[in-house]
Amino acid sequence: MESIRLVGADLAVGEPILPLLDASFGRFGERPAVSDPGGCLTFADLDAETRSLAAELRAAGVGAAEPVIIQTAASRWAIVAMLAVLRAGAQYVPVDRLFPRRRQEDVIVASGATCRIIESEHPDAGLRITGAAAGSSGASPRARPAGESPAYTLFTSGSTGTPKGVVVTHDGLGYSTRARIHYYPEAPSVYLLCSSVSFDSSVAGIYWSLATGAHLVIPGRNPLDAEAIVTAADRFRGSHLLLLPTLYEAVLDTAGPKQLTSLSTVIVAGEPCPPRLVGRHFARLPGAALYNEYGPTEGTVWTMVHRCRPADAGSSDVPIGRPIPGTTAYIDLDGERTGSRTGELRISGPGVAAGYATAAGGLAHFPDVEGARTYRTGDIVSLDAEDLVHFVGRRDTQLKIGGMRIELAEIEQAIVRRVGGRPAAVGIARRGSTVPSLVAFVACADARESLPDLRRLLRDDLPRGALPSRWEAVEELPRLPNGKLDRAAVDRMAADFLCRP
Incomplete structure (x- = not known):
């Protein structure tokens, strides 16, 4: 099969996620780290809380790479729980408490986890550990897991109704975060989290903020609340946010003429960006950059990115751009489209997840091709005259009539x-x-x-x-x-x- 190969900018091999965060915690001490409507934790507070909870998990017998459910809504305590599980050497499985009860139970059962961290109903009461650890044997887990150990498992939303667990490693999470730091010309000062903790778009803002000393602000428990996002942007002078294009439309509809002016970087992702939204953005916030990101959960949040231009508002669709630093993309050309540059997108590199969690508690690995993990996305894309990639559709939604x-x-x-x-x-x-x-x-x-x-x-x-x-x-x-x-x-x-x- 003929393919077009696209290579992202060079990015040196780096460390797993925890050393990256440890360096940040050591530098930023009393600076605000994460805030929600109920309160704020400094970097020093966050460090102390996560180390204390990690010790409790180890004492409860949580072993290396063991899945631990984090059943919370978006809050500062959700961030504490995530980092504590990483420090304990286990892997976390986030379950948003605002999701339908059936959806929550499906994920919990599919994960195979027996230990949960649950946020108290009272916003200031913190977290509690419930359930017994599955692998308790009295042996001490590794305090600093190897880079290939699982960091988290996210279950895709799946329109089929069957959750599918994507297992991301410490190395993969560290790489994805470093690629973000390398690509974006400006680090956030205040990042507004506009995604459920159960979805991978939240991963981008959480670890980018913590690794660069930014203030991570959670506008409210419902991440799709446009009014709460606008209010938080005003109150905290938000500089960066990442959200669905449809949610950004709602934010622009909600905001008054003098609101959102602190934003310097807006990122849309998760669904196709309509050209009309590009026009609205530059008319409303001409000094803010707009980026269109693309990436399956299997690619550790992002794989392609395009910095939007005002001219994109007049195009038929907005490009998803080029591969991020350190990633290689292949367009496997469609033999039925003679002479075209259209085909299925395949991605390769350190951001590709380890594989899918199996019902037996194992891992169905993604294949290695020429020494790098590779994932077939199922997305059909095309390449334009500027060598920018455009999303065309899904292989599984193609029809022949x-x-x-x-x-x-x-x-x-x-x-x-x-x-x-x-x-x-x-x-x-x-x-x-x-x-x-x-x-x-x-x-x-x-x-x-x-x-x-x-x-x-x-x-x-x-x-x-x-x-x-x-x-x-x-x-x-x-x-x-x-x-x-x-x-x-x-x-x-x-x-x-x-x-x-």
Whole structure:
């Protein structure tokens, strides 16, 4: 198979995450480290709290690499628990207490963990350890685990409904953090955490902030609360934040004319960035840089990045850019697209996770290719004339109708452009037939009268076979707990819609 190879900037091999954090804690002492609506911990406080809790975990018999559930909402105590588990030589599995109870229990069962750290209902009461350690044998665990030991396991949101645990090592977490420090020209002074602790976008801000002496601010227990984000940005003079494009839209809608002016760096990730958002950003915050990051959980948060330009607002889509420092990307070209530079994205390097956790408590390793772990993302991308990578769609959402290949993401991007940037999604309904029907949902209840005109306009943008057969305006699109589109729910909506008389 022919491939295009893209190589990120050089990045020297470095240390695991703990030495990076230890150096920071030693330097920044009484500087604020992490704040939430209930209080603040300095770097010295954070160091003392994490070492004390790590000692309790060891005393409870938690062994090296053993999974430990951290069942909290976003708070300063969640950060204490994460670092304590790392210091104890174990691996943490974060479970957001605000998630649906079934989702929490599915992750806990899938993790195989018998020991939990639970945050008290009272915000000032701290943490408690419950359950027995599975591997207690009286032997002392390694105080400083080898770099290849698991640091954490994150369970992907998975539209299939089956959690899949991605195991990230100490080395991988250290690399991802150092790559972030190396790439971004300005370290944060105040970083606003706008993601659930159960999702990997939170990892970026937590460890970037702690490693550089920044003040990590948690706006509220609900990370998708746009009003809380705006309030925290004003109160703490936030400099950096990373959030979903849809959440950034909501933040811009919520903020007053003189708010958000302290921001110097805005990063969007987790879903395609619409060109309209780029235009809104530069119109509102012309002095702030905007970056579009891309990366599966299996790539330890990020793999590609693009610094947005005002010209991107007029493009059909916003690039995901080029590989981050130290990462190599391959585009395995599609033989059916003769002469094109489109294919599946494959990533390689120190940021690729160790593999997936198995039901038996083991690890299904990702393969090594030429001495580096490699992961096939399942994402279809293309390369433009500037050698910038663009996200096209998912391999598992590709369809063939009448012999023509159709990408759901391409259809959705075309609809979004025609409806002024409003969210849209396309569901697949088969109705017992091998030929699927496409149903388009537009998140704009007052757009119902204009939907026939929209379908006519799309004939100029898409092949006839790619035009949805039915259209529906809705109040909002279904989303997973992390704020991303719930594709399984969209498909169910499509099937229900087609069953209507």
